[in-house]
Every structure is written in structure tokens, then in C-alpha cells.
Amino acid sequence: MRWSKLWILIRINLKVTFGFSAWLYYFRKRDRRFWGGLGIFAAVLAGVAPLFYFYLLLLQETAAELAGTGWEGVIITSGAVLASALVFFLGLVYVISAFYFADDLDRLISMPFKPAEILGGKFFAVLFSEYLTIAPFFIPTLLVYGLQVEGGLLYWFFAIIIYLLLPVIPLIIVSLGTILLMSITNLSRNKDLLRILGMVLLVVVLLGFNYLVTRLPEGGEMEFMLEIMQEPEGMISITGRAYPPSIWITEALTAAGAGDRLLNLGLFAGVSLLGLLGLMVGADRLFFPGLIGGQEITIGGKVKPGLLQKKVRSRSPVLSIALREIKILIRVPIYLFNSILILIIAPVALFFPLLLGMGGVNIDEYIALIEPDLLKLGGAGFFALLGFIASALSSSISREGKLFRISQQIPVHPNYQVLGKLISGLLISLLIVPIIILAAIIIFPWSPLDIIIICLLGLLLSVPLLAFSLLIDLLRPYFNWQNPQQAIKQNINVLIAMVGGFLILLGLGYVMVYLLERGLGINWIFLLTGIGAGLAGLIFLLILFQVAPRRYRDISL
Amino acid sequence: MIELKNLSKSYNRGQIQAVSDLDLAIKGGEIFGFLGPNGAGKTTTIKMMVGLLKPDAGQVKIKGFDIQKNPLEVKKRIGYVPDQPDVYEKLTGLEYLDFMADAYAVPLEQRLEKMEKLLEKFQMENAVFDLIQSYSHGMRQKIVLIGSLIPDPEVLIIDEPLTGLDPKSSHIFKEMMRSRCEEGKIVFFSTHILEVAEKFCDRVGIINKGRLIALGTLQELQKQAQRKESLESIFLELTAS
Numbered sequence: 020m021r022w023s024k025l026w027i028l029i030r031i032n033l034k035v036t037f038g039f040s041a042w043l044y045y046f047r048k049r050d051r052r053f054w055g056g057l058g059i060f061a062a063v064l065a066g067v068a069p070l071f072y073f074y075l076l077l078l079q080e081t082a083a084e085l086a087g088t089g090w091e092g093v094i095i096t097s098g099a100v101l102a103s104a105l106v107f108f109l110g111l112v113y114v115i116s117a118f119y120f121a122d123d124l125d126r127l128i129s130m131p132f133k134p135a136e137i138l139g140g141k142f143f144a145v146l147f148s149e150y151l152t153i154a155p156f157f158i159p160t161l162l163v164y165g166l167q168v169e170g171g172l173l174y175w176f177f178a179i180i181i182y183l184l185l186p187v188i189p190l191i192i193v194s195l196g197t198i199l200l201m202s203i204t205n206l207s208r209n210k211d212l213l214r215i216l217g218m219v220l221l222v223v224v225l226l227g228f229n230y231l232v233t234r235l236p237e238g239g240e241m242e243f244m245l246e247i248m249q250e251p252e253g254m255i256s257i258t259g260r261a262y263p264p265s266i267w268i269t270e271a272l273t274a275a276g277a278g279d280r281l282l283n284l285g286l287f288a289g290v291s292l293l294g295l296l297g298l299m300v301g302a303d304r305l306f307f308p309g310l311i312g313g314q315e316i317t318i319g320g321k322v323k324p325g326l327l328q329k330k331v332r333s334r335s336p337v338l339s340i341a342l343r344e345i346k347i348l349i350r351v352p353i354y355l356f357n358s359i360l361i362l363i364i365a366p367v368a369l370f371f372p373l374l375l376g377m378g379g380v381n382i383d384e385y386i387a388l389i390e391p392d393l394l395k396l397g398g399a400g401f402f403a404l405l406g407f408i409a410s411a412l413s414s415s416i417s418r419e420g421k422l423f424r425i426s427q428q429i430p431v432h433p434n435y436q437v438l439g440k441l442i443s444g445l446l447i448s449l450l451i452v453p454i455i456i457l458a459a460i461i462i463f464p465w466s467p468l469d470i471i472i473i474c475l476l477g478l479l480l481s482v483p484l485l486a487f488s489l490l491i492d493l494l495r496p497y498f499n500w501q502n503p504q505q506a507i508k509q510n511i512n513v514l515i516a517m518v519g520g521f522l523i524l525l526g527l528g529y530v531m532v533y534l535l536e537r538g539l540g541i542n543w544i545f546l547l548t549g550i551g552a553g554l555a556g557l558i559f560l561l562i563l564f565q566v567a568p569r570r571y572r573d574i575s576l
Numbered sequence: 577m578i579e580l581k582n583l584s585k586s587y588n589r590g591q592i593q594a595v596s597d598l599d600l601a602i603k604g605g606e607i608f609g610f611l612g613p614n615g616a617g618k619t620t621t622i623k624m625m626v627g628l629l630k631p632d633a634g635q636v637k638i639k640g641f642d643i644q645k646n647p648l649e650v651k652k653r654i655g656y657v658p659d660q661p662d663v664y665e666k667l668t669g670l671e672y673l674d675f676m677a678d679a680y681a682v683p684l685e686q687r688l689e690k691m692e693k694l695l696e697k698f699q700m701e702n703a704v705f706d707l708i709q710s711y712s713h714g715m716r717q718k719i720v721l722i723g724s725l726i727p728d729p730e731v732l733i734i735d736e737p738l739t740g741l742d743p744k745s746s747h748i749f750k751e752m753m754r755s756r757c758e759e760g761k762i763v764f765f766s767t768h769i770l771e772v773a774e775k776f777c778d779r780v781g782i783i784n785k786g787r788l789i790a791l792g793t794l795q796e797l798q799k800q801a802q803r804k805e806s807l808e809s810i811f812l813e814l815t816a817s
């Protein structure tokens with residue numbers, strides 16, 4: 020490990036990741052792209068601003084309720100756990116794409132850098148993205164608490180250090196898990212599949228471990244809860260058990276004595292640094308073995324008679340296109356990690372903290388508070404949103420890249436082709452059905468009929484979302500990528516479709532909740548939602564059918 | 577029957593005139609060689625013929641159908657093998673072939689029969705079950721070629737064939753093209769390699785700087801040329817400027 024080399028790599032990676040140079044160049048040249056980018060950024064901000072506002076309100080209310088109870092620190096603990104969990108789950112996707120699928124890796128390997136240096140450069144680039152990601156969640160927490168207790172200079176100073184250190188440990192856990200997994204599976208023939216399973220296993224093991232350490236003692240729940248209630252620090256310690264560093268963070272910011280604070284900060288920083296060292300040592304051994312090789316296949320041998328007859332199938336062009344989409348989506352690891360894996364990560368990330376009883380909340384009681392009808396509508400919305408993200412139609416045309424010429428060349432009407440893509444999206448959305456069933460078994464009080472309604476409604480809701488995102492990508496596809504990662508990561512359509520789809524769903528949801536509050540029966544609401552979704556879907560579909568033939572004819576690669 | 581009328585295409589807002597005012601008619605049962613140096617406009621012409629590129633002006637008609645007005649009718653009838661054998665890396669060869677056969681609505685019987693024959697001829701019977709990402713350049717060319725032959729198109733359009741094929745495969749390829757012509761079909765291919773055109777074509781069109789500068793059988797071209805020599809000297813003579 021040579022620091023000067025590491026520094027070079029960090030700088031390069033940051034520049035590439037955030038496109039600093041490109042934006043500066045566009046700005047200097049007064050290029051349209053600069054203002055376009057700024058415009059989209061502003062649109063995204065405007066889209067999430069209301070959500071952020073609600074979050075701030077929630078924080079403030081919580082802080083106000085905690086004031087004077089001696090539990091004010093809970094807000095820091097929860098914020099730290101939430102932010103760390105976010106880093107962890109997003110890290111699962113960021114880390115693997117940065118470490119193993121970045122386009123400059125081939126070049127870097129052939130240059131005189133050590134594995135730990137290359138990996139270190141990538142690690143810090145991811146770390147910086149995580150700073151941006153957690154900022155809107157964690158910084159308000161620090162602010163709210165700091166203002167509430169009127170924290171002095173020491174508090175603010177420590178707060179900054181903690182903000183900077185917070186993503187380090189979760190990211191190290193993900194990184195170590197990833198490089199271990201990649202190197203173990205690299206020689207296997209089914210390595211892509213194994214890697215997916217490995218990722219899932221990693222998540223399950225970590226969460227299972229968390230579950231075990233935070234579980235309330237069997238039979239003695241009442242006593243335990245009482246004990247916690249009586250002791251101001253009890254609540255913090257139960258939350259913190261899920262993730263011990265969150266206790267150090269809390270103590271470093273809220274302990275009475277300066278000595279105690281320094282001690283906890285030192286502990287947190289020390290463990291983070293030790294983790295970094297461990298990662299570097301691990302990288303030197305494991306990084307390259309997971310990255311290089313493992314491409315060979317078996318050719319030769321006798322032809323198996325009858326194999327062809329068994330494997331050849333005749334399908335309708337529409338279905339054939341849908342299957343092509345799905346096959347490619349699940350076989351290109353970076354697409355898989357960025358889309359379908361969401362189906363596992365999102366529900367787990369969303370519900371696990373609840374299941375763990377984070378903040379001492381009992382999940383059943385919590386759910387009982389929510390209007391059951393609203394919950395079902397929410398379930399359908401969740402279904403649609405998840406399917407919309409997982410099926411990745413917003414980059415579906417772009418991902419074809421120069422192979423779009425095949426789509427232009429075949430005698431299949433463009434409308435059938437986009438229909439095939441939509442069907443691929445709906446098929447992927449079907450994977451959410453088991454998730455809903457599982458959620459009903461574990462958490463939500465849904466009957467089989469409820470489940471059917473939720474899934475049907477969810478599927479119907481996803482039609483306008485899918486058609487909309489396909490439309491966006493069709494209007495301005497990004498073909499000029501060199502490597503699959505760019506097709507999604509540098510594709511502004513993904514972002515536009517995400518915000519747009521979210522707004523569509525929010526709009527529909529708003530109308531329904533409004534009607535529900537006006538006392539309209541839930542069955543009417545379901546029906547109206549279905550009709551609304553169907554109509555919106557039809558409209559987008561018709562637009563799509565107008566646009567597709569022209570785009571398929573006019574695009575020249 | 578292929579008819580190109582006044583076909584023109586420019587790039588970069590008219591700065592590069594890739595094809596200008598091209599007229600060409602090719603009847604059934606011939607192998608037509610579209611010959612020209614690099615950058616002459618062969619690929620551009622072919623892309624307009626198969627519907628990948630919109631002409632600035634002019635018309636492409638295949639079997640009487642206009643590619644602009646009736647794209648599907650044209651596309652059904654042509655097979656196209658591009659110069660770069662780019663295919664879906666993450667499909668197996670067989671999945672790709674099946675996909676193409678679905679797209680061209682090839683019945684199961686015909687599909688199987690063609691696949692068996694072609695895979696054996698091009699020695700792809702084993703590799704066809706592997707992902708295309710593991711194929712060599714030549715194998716990719718073969719799988720694209722096989723994919724375009726399964727629907728048994730009336731017009732086969734190939735951009736720069738034979739560049740990555742081994743001698744055996746290229747021999748088989750030539751025989752196959754010949755037998756297609758005997759069935760009254762058209763094989764249209766572009767090449768910058770003279771020998772290929774010389775040995776292999778019924779008629780040759782020479783294109784240079786986007787213009788068709790000579791057209792005819794080999795004998796006719798030799799008559800046109802001042803010295804009665806190989807196609808090479810004719811070619812050099814015509815394309816020299």
C-alpha cells in the first residue's frame with residue numbers, strides 16, 4: 020500500500036464517478052448539457068422535496084416528545100442505525116459494481132498498482148457517494164439534537180467527525196463480504212447464480228444475527244420492556260444492540276462528560292480504522308482472484324443426439340422478445356444487481372428494522388395503528404413501485420446498445436416489440452407475488468382474498484409506470500455506451516422515469532386517500548384505483564404505440 | 577428483385593456525402609458483388625436497403641415493396657448479415673437462433689431441419705449450446721449467418737462476408753450461396769476484396785465515393801476497361817482519382 024498511489028486512484032475515481040471534469044467542461048463551454056443536467060437535478064429535488072419535508076416534521080415531533088425524558092439521545096441512535104442500514108444496503112449494489120464491473124478495471128489491472136490500491140481507490144469513491152446518500156437522513160438528526168440540547172463546539176466538532184466516519188464500517192462489512200464471495204465463486208461455472216445466492220445469504224446471515232441479538236427474552240417480554248422503560252439508557256441499548264457502533268456514536272455525542280465522549284469517539288474511529296486495515300489486507304489476497312479469469316467454457320466432445328429437438332421452441336414474437344429481455348437482464352450481473360435484486364433488498368431493508376422492533380416499537384401494534392384499507396392500497400402501490408424498479412424498463416431500449424439494429428432489422432412490428440418489453444416487465448413484477456404472500460404471513464393481517472386484490476391492483480398499477488418508463492427511454496435512448504454499467508448508471512432516463520413514475524403513483528395515491536377520507540367504501544376505492552390505473556396505462560400505451568414505429572424506423576446507430 | 581432508385585445519404589448534416597444518386601436493379605438468381613474501397617459507401621447503402629438507415633432521398637424496393645412504406649413486408653423477405661457480427665452476448669447460440677426464427681415466424685419443422693443442417697455444416701453443433709460471449713469472431717459470424725439463413729430469405733444481404741471465416745467454412749459458404757442462386761434467390765454482398773468478387777459473382781457493381789461507377793458482368797467490365805486484364809486493374813483504374 021503506497022499512499023501516493025492510493026491518492027492518485029481516489030482522485031481519478033472521484034472525478035469519474037461524479038463527472039466533475041465533464042460538468043466543469045460543459046459549464047465552461049456553456050454547453051446545453053450543463054443546463055439540462057441542472058434542470059433534471061432541480062426536477063428531482065422538487066420531486067423528493069415533499070417527502071423530505073415530512074421526514075423533517077417527523078424528526079422534529081419525535082425530538083419534541085423526547086425532550087425532558089432523558090431519552091433525547093434516542094434520535095441519534097435511530098438516525099445512526101438508519102443511515103448505517105442505508106449505507107449497507109445501497110453498498111451491496113454500489114460496491115459490487117465499483118469493484119468488479121467498472122469499465123476502467125481492465126486498464127487499472129495492467130498498470131503498476133497493487134490490488135489494495137485499486138480497491139482502495141474504488142472504496143473511497145463509493146464512500147463519497149454514501150456521504151451524499153446519507154446526508155439528507157443523518158445530518159438533520161445531528162442538527163435537531165444539537166439544537167435541542169444546545170450542543171457546544173465539541174458537539175459540532177464530533178458531529179462532523181461522526182458523519183464522516185459513519186459509512187465506513189457498514190461499507191467495510193459489505194466490501195469484505197463481496198470480495199470474499201467473488202473470489203470463492205470465481206472458478207465455478209454457474210458463478211453468476213452463485214453470486215446472487217451468496218449476496219442473499221450474506222444479507223440473511225447478517226440480519227439473522229441482528230435478530231438474535233436484539234430478540235426479547237422468551238416469556239419475559241413484559242419484564243424486559245418494563246426494565247427498559249425505567250432506565251433512560253435502556254432504549255438506546257436495545258436499539259444499539261442491533262448495531263453496536265450506534266451506541267458509540269450516541270455516547271460520543273450525548274455523554275455527560277467530555278472524557279466519556281472522547282473515549283467513545285476514539286472507540287468508533289479506532290474500529291473504523293482497524294476495519295480499513297483489514298480490508299486492505301483482505302484486498303491484497305482476495306481482490307484479483309475474484310476479478311480475473313473464470314471465463315473458460317467447454318467446447319468439443321460428442322454431439323448429444325436429440326438435444327436440439329429438445330431445446331428448440333417456437334414462440335410468438337412478442338413472447339420471444341419478452342424472454343430475451345428477461346434472460347439478458349438476469350444474465351448481465353450488473354443489471355441483475357441493479358434491478359431484480361431490489362426485489363429482495365427493498366422489502367428486507369424496509370421491514371426488517373420494524374421486525375427487529377427498532378426503537379422499541381412492536382410491529383403488530385404499529386400496524387394496528389394504520390387504517391387496514393390504507394395498508395392494502397399501500398401494498399398495491401408498493402407492488403407496483405417495486406415491479407417498476409426491478410423490471411428496469413427505463414433503460415430497456417438503451418441497454419440494447421448497438422444491438423438495437425437487430426430490433427430494427429427483424430420483421431416484428433415495433434408495437435409488438437414494445438409490447439414484448441412491457442410483458443417482460445409484468446412477468447418480473449409477478450416475482451413480487453411471493454413477497455406479498457410472505458409479508459402477509461409474517462407481518463400484515465391480509466386474507467387470501469386481500470392478497471389477490473393487492474396483487475391484481477399492483478399489476479394494474481404497474482402498467483402505466485412500465486409504459487411511461489419505456490416511453491422515456493424510447494424518446495431519448497442512450498446507445499453510445501462501452502460497457503453495460505454505463506447503460507444504466509450514466510443514463511438520465513432511469514432518473515427521469517423514476518421521478519416521473521413516483522409522481523404518477525403519488526398522484527393516484529393522493530386521489531385515493533382523499534376519496535377514502537371522504538368516506539367512500541374501500542371496494543369502490545379498489546375499483547376506482549383499478550380503473551384509474553387501467554386508463555392511465557391505456558393512455559401511455561397508446562402514446563407508446565404512436566411513438567414506437569417512428570423511433571424504430573428513424574434511429575440510426 | 578432489388579431496385580434502388582436515386583438513393584442518397586449524407587452524414588454530419590451534409591458534410592459527408594456517403595451515397596449519391598445510386599441506381600441499381602438486381603434480378604432473381606444472381607450473386608451480386610458490391611465492390612468498392614474502404615469508405616466508398618457500401619455499408620451505408622446496405623443499411624438503407626435493410627431499413628437501418630433512412631435515406632435522404634431515393635427509394636429502396638425489394639420484391640416490389642418499398643422499405644419506407646412497407647418495412648415489414650421487406651424485412652420478412654431479406655436476411656441481413658452485418659459487417660460486425662455483434663450479437664447478444666448473454667444468450668446461447670441456440671437461444672439466439674430460436675429468437676431470430678421466432679421473429680421471422682419460422683415454423684418449428686423448418687427451423688429444426690435448417691438448424692441441424694447448418695450447424696453441422698459450420699461445425700457449430702456443440703458450441704450452439706454455449707453463451708455467445710464465449711465465441712470467437714469467426715464463430716459469431718457463423719451464428720449470425722446461420723440465423724439469417726434459417727428463415728430461408730429470398731434476398732440475402734451480406735456486408736463484407738468471409739473476413740473471419742476459416743477456409744472450410746468459407747468454401748461451404750460459397751457453395752451455399754451458389755445453390756441459393758440456382759433456386760432463383762438473390763445474394764447481394766459487399767466487399768473490398770477483389771478476388772472474392774472476381775471468383776464468385778455473376779455481376780459486379782463498383783462504387784467509389786458514394787457513386788456507382790461501373791456495373792456489369794466481369795466480361796462486360798473488361799470490355800469497358802482499356803486494358804483487358806484482371807478485375808484488379810479495372811478496379812484500380814476506375815477508383816483512381
Ligand SMILES: Nc1ncnc2c1ncn2[C@@H]1O[C@H](COP(=O)(O)OP(=O)(O)O)[C@@H](O)[C@H]1O
Pocket residue numbers: 576587588592593594612613614615616617618619620621
Ligand atoms: N455514422 C456515420 N457518421 C458519419 N460518417 C459516416 C458514418 N458512417 C459512415 N460514414 C462515412 O460515410 C462514408 C461511407 O462509409 P461506409 O458506407 O461505411 O463505407 P464502406 O462500407 O464502403 O467502407 C465514409 O466516408 C464514412 O466515413
Ligand SMILES: [Mg+2]
Pocket residue numbers: 618619620659735736
Ligand atoms: Mg463497410
